[in-house]
Amino acid sequence: MLAYYLKLAWLSLKQSPVISALMVLAIAIGIGTAGTSLTVHYTMSHNPMAHKDDNLYALQLKSHGDGHDTDKDDGLYYQITYQDAVNLSQQDGPVRQSPMIRTGFTVKPAKADAYPFIADGRAATRDFFPMFDVNFLHGTAWSVEQDELASPVTVISQSLNDKLFGGGNNVGKTIDANGKSYTVVGIVEDYRPQPLFYDVNNGAFHMHEEMFIPFSLLPVHEVEAWGNTNGWKQEEINSYADRLTSEQYWIQYWVELEGTEHKATYLQQLAAYVEQQQTLGRFPSESAIASLRSVSQWLEYNEVVSEDNRILLALSFLFLLVCLVNMVGLLLAKFLRRANHAGIRRALGASQGQILAQHMMEVMVIGVLGGLLGSLFSLLGLAGLRQLYPGYDQLARMDFTILMALITLSTIAALLAGLFPAWRIGRTNPATYLKSQ
Amino acid sequence: MFEIKPIFSALLRSKSGPLLIILQLALTLAVVANAGHIIQERLELMARDTGIAESELIGFTVSEMHMDKDFISQRRQDEQALRAIPGVIDASASNQIPLTNSGSSTTISSSLEENGVDLNIGYFQGNEHLFTTLGLTLVEGRAFTANDIMTDFKLGALPTQVMLSRYAAELYFPGESAVGKQVYLRDTPIEVIGVYDRLQTPWAQRSHTYASALIPMENASFFARYLVRAEAGQRDAVLKQIEQTLLKVDPDRVISGLRTFDQIRERAYRNDNAMAKMLGVVIMLLLVVTALGVVGLASYSVGQRRKQIGTRRALGATRTAIVRHFLTENLMICLAGVFLGSLGALALSQYLMNHYELTRLPLFYLWTTMVGLVVLSQLAAAAPALRAARISPALATRSV
Numbered sequence: 001m002l003a004y005y006l007k008l009a010w011l012s013l014k015q016s017p018v019i020s021a022l023m024v025l026a027i028a029i030g031i032g033t034a035g036t037s038l039t040v041h042y043t044m045s046h047n048p049m050a051h052k053d054d055n056l057y058a059l060q061l062k063s064h065g066d067g068h069d070t071d072k073d074d075g076l077y078y079q080i081t082y083q084d085a086v087n088l089s090q091q092d093g094p095v096r097q098s099p100m101i102r103t104g105f106t107v108k109p110a111k112a113d114a115y116p117f118i119a120d121g122r123a124a125t126r127d128f129f130p131m132f133d134v135n136f137l138h139g140t141a142w143s144v145e146q147d148e149l150a151s152p153v154t155v156i157s158q159s160l161n162d163k164l165f166g167g168g169n170n171v172g173k174t175i176d177a178n179g180k181s182y183t184v185v186g187i188v189e190d191y192r193p194q195p196l197f198y199d200v201n202n203g204a205f206h207m208h209e210e211m212f213i214p215f216s217l218l219p220v221h222e223v224e225a226w227g228n229t230n231g232w233k234q235e236e237i238n239s240y241a242d243r244l245t246s247e248q249y250w251i252q253y254w255v256e257l258e259g260t261e262h263k264a265t266y267l268q269q270l271a272a273y274v275e276q277q278q279t280l281g282r283f284p285s286e287s288a289i290a291s292l293r294s295v296s297q298w299l300e301y302n303e304v305v306s307e308d309n310r311i312l313l314a315l316s317f318l319f320l321l322v323c324l325v326n327m328v329g330l331l332l333a334k335f336l337r338r339a340n341h342a343g344i345r346r347a348l349g350a351s352q353g354q355i356l357a358q359h360m361m362e363v364m365v366i367g368v369l370g371g372l373l374g375s376l377f378s379l380l381g382l383a384g385l386r387q388l389y390p391g392y393d394q395l396a397r398m399d400f401t402i403l404m405a406l407i408t409l410s411t412i413a414a415l416l417a418g419l420f421p422a423w424r425i426g427r428t429n430p431a432t433y434l435k436s437q
Numbered sequence: 438m439f440e441i442k443p444i445f446s447a448l449l450r451s452k453s454g455p456l457l458i459i460l461q462l463a464l465t466l467a468v469v470a471n472a473g474h475i476i477q478e479r480l481e482l483m484a485r486d487t488g489i490a491e492s493e494l495i496g497f498t499v500s501e502m503h504m505d506k507d508f509i510s511q512r513r514q515d516e517q518a519l520r521a522i523p524g525v526i527d528a529s530a531s532n533q534i535p536l537t538n539s540g541s542s543t544t545i546s547s548s549l550e551e552n553g554v555d556l557n558i559g560y561f562q563g564n565e566h567l568f569t570t571l572g573l574t575l576v577e578g579r580a581f582t583a584n585d586i587m588t589d590f591k592l593g594a595l596p597t598q599v600m601l602s603r604y605a606a607e608l609y610f611p612g613e614s615a616v617g618k619q620v621y622l623r624d625t626p627i628e629v630i631g632v633y634d635r636l637q638t639p640w641a642q643r644s645h646t647y648a649s650a651l652i653p654m655e656n657a658s659f660f661a662r663y664l665v666r667a668e669a670g671q672r673d674a675v676l677k678q679i680e681q682t683l684l685k686v687d688p689d690r691v692i693s694g695l696r697t698f699d700q701i702r703e704r705a706y707r708n709d710n711a712m713a714k715m716l717g718v719v720i721m722l723l724l725v726v727t728a729l730g731v732v733g734l735a736s737y738s739v740g741q742r743r744k745q746i747g748t749r750r751a752l753g754a755t756r757t758a759i760v761r762h763f764l765t766e767n768l769m770i771c772l773a774g775v776f777l778g779s780l781g782a783l784a785l786s787q788y789l790m791n792h793y794e795l796t797r798l799p800l801f802y803l804w805t806t807m808v809g810l811v812v813l814s815q816l817a818a819a820a821p822a823l824r825a826a827r828i829s830p831a832l833a834t835r836s837v
Contacts, residue, residue: 106502322465
């Protein structure tokens with residue numbers, strides 16, 4: 001029966017090619033626009049650590065006094081102070097934990113005639129790599145001892161390894177960075193989660209990091225932070241050492257816990273820490289708290305999906321709605337023009353439901369065709385986007401999930417649009433049309 | 438003349454088609470008016486003047502290799518080398534460049550009292566060459582001279598003198614001259630020695646983007662921005678020589694982000710430009726789809742009424758009368774659509790205002806879009822109406 005309806009649908013489409021093509025085109029344009037913005041939205045709101053959402057948490061502490069407006073609704077800053085970072089990292093509790101900052105290095109290649117270049121970097125503890133699923137190609141993360149002793153060691157990315165050494169296993173070699181020498185202990189696959197969830201300080205879609213060094217090197221090498229620093233208190237900061245003991249926020253802190261229960265226990269531990277610091281005269285606010293946010297909460301909290309993208313998404317779905325309303329009109333015109341066919345079929349014994357099914361099948365064919373063409377339009381739209389935003393290379397890519405989603409969306413949308421016209425035609429009174437034959 | 442009543446009752450007899458067009462026109466109006474408004478806002482943002490000699494400027498970043506270098510004397514050597522390039526008017530190192538989205542700002546108050554004006558000021562550090570390199574215009578007071586520049590200072594030292602943008606000066610000291618007055622960085626008083634017309638901060642999208650200041654301190658960190666002002670015709674030739682010139686002074690550093698200011702501006706507004714273009718595409722597609730919808734439905738309605746049209750023609754109606762009938766019908770539908778749509782547009786504008794940083798939709802956009810849509814839909818209905826007028830009166834006699 002379904003195959004028969006499919007055949008009828010195809011015949012009907014061929015019978016009125018212009019209006020059918022218009023309908024396919026209308027829905028394709030709608031799907032194309034919605035698909036383009038949906039793809040960008042999907043990639044932006046993608047959570048690269050979804051599988052660890054109950055395990056990874058960004059840590060915030062309210063160590064500032066009241067009356068300071070932060071960008072966030074809850075009045076917290078998104079980073080913590082260096083002294084808190086050090087204190088917390090000395091406490092046990094989490095499975096893994098790491099204070100971290102984004103930094104950068106002027107790296108000098110060993111070849112005499114080569115000019116130095118900039119490598120993006122990060123200072124963190126050894127826990128960073130297993131915590132965020134970074135894959136090692138050669139070597140390993142630095143050891144616990146190297147973390148504690150602030151050893152000048154580094155883990156580098158594959159791309160930096162290629163640039164400096166032309167590839168291969170170069171564990172044990174040294175790198176000249178910011179005028180200091182670092183020994184390579186590990187080489188990792190380029191780590192570029194989209195978005196770069198663990199540090200959304202300067203936008204969540206910047207370059208991936210190429211050089212990782214132990215966090216404990218901060219006071220030793222006076223490592224500069226390549227991110228924002230937020231101060232809230234009058235402090236005289238004349239040296240790097242002043243900065244380390246200041247109340248300025250400039251360190252990101254991530255912990256890995258075993259799950260939600262562990263999170264509750266750890267929050268208690270943090271509350272105890274806050275109290276302890278208060279007895280020492282810090283954390284002046286009465287509402288001083290510690291907060292843990294999972295990766296998905298963190299992305300949401302930091303509004304990683306841009307406002308423009310949300311507006312475009314909303315407008316493009318309104319646009320899709322216009323295309324659908326348009327299609328309802330065209331379908332109505334098309335179906336009613338052939339009302340006499342339906343009348344005859346009804347007179348020959350077809351039930352209202354069968355007429356409905358037949359026409360819904362036709363609408364479905366239009367929906368699938370529109371979805372296919374619309375996906376093609378989306379690809380064009382994304383190509384256009386990549387022209388407009390050179391930084392969107394990673395972002396504006398369509399995958400199989402999105403493709404299937406678009407075709408499904410298109411089919412459902414078409415079926416919804418077809419419901420009213422098909423119902424109207426199914427309700428046809430056979431007598432009306434038999435009369436005029 | 439316009440037979441409004443019979444057309445209206447004819448419309449009421451087959452409601453679904455016209456209702457769909459009304460809905461479609463309403464949605465189109467709501468989206469197009471708001472999208473047009475957003476585009477206009479972005480274009481205005483993109484057209485704002487930085488206040489500097491944009492067509493003559495080149496900017497770039499220098500990252501040093503050795504942390505223990507004497508950065509200030511390095512900067513002076515670099516500036517001298519840059520000024521020696523033929524075609525260069527002036528050159529200066531600073532901590533930031535307008536529109537690059539990266540730099541330093543701090544809160545400065547007009548008074549130590551509670552009621553003082555606080556402003557988040559983007560500050561440009563540099564020596565006496567910075568003012569001329571940027572190409573700023575002095576409004577009152579004076580610019581820094583070599584004697585004013587703090588040469589020997591520690592990290593964290595505060596300036597004692599400042600030049601303010603007119604924007605900042607007027608906010609701090611409304612209706613009076615700022616020159617000679619004090620502003621306060623934390624508890625430290627700083628004397629305002631001059632006011633320049635305009636200088637935009639690195640943050641184009643931030644409010645108070647024109648709240649800027651120049652301070653007479655050279656950049657002593659290992660990372661600096663440089664500005665080179667070249668004669669307009671020489672700019673590209675100068676650009677090519679910069680990297681080699683600086684690496685000749687000292688090869689152990691990295692020159693990055695070497696761009697003319699036009700390129701800096703383009704990067705700064707890339708997202709706004711893209712947003713404007715995307716919304717433009719959405720508007721165009723929407724108008725096309727809507728026009729097609731009108732054509733489709735009008736054709737259908739003509740097709741349905743071939744016999745009646747024939748009858749009217751046979752009874753003496755002129756072709757013009759037939760065309761007028763369909764255009765009037767379309768106009769009535771369209772007016773209902775734009776009426777509903779203007780409510781929709783205002784509702785959408787309200788929604789966008791509540792959820793995003795958008796201003797209220799000016800009525801101008803509503804009116805323009807309404808008129809545009811009426812014209813578009815009349816044009817779209819014209820072809821089917823003309824086709825209707827060609828229906829021969831003889832049709833009325835057939836198959837009755």
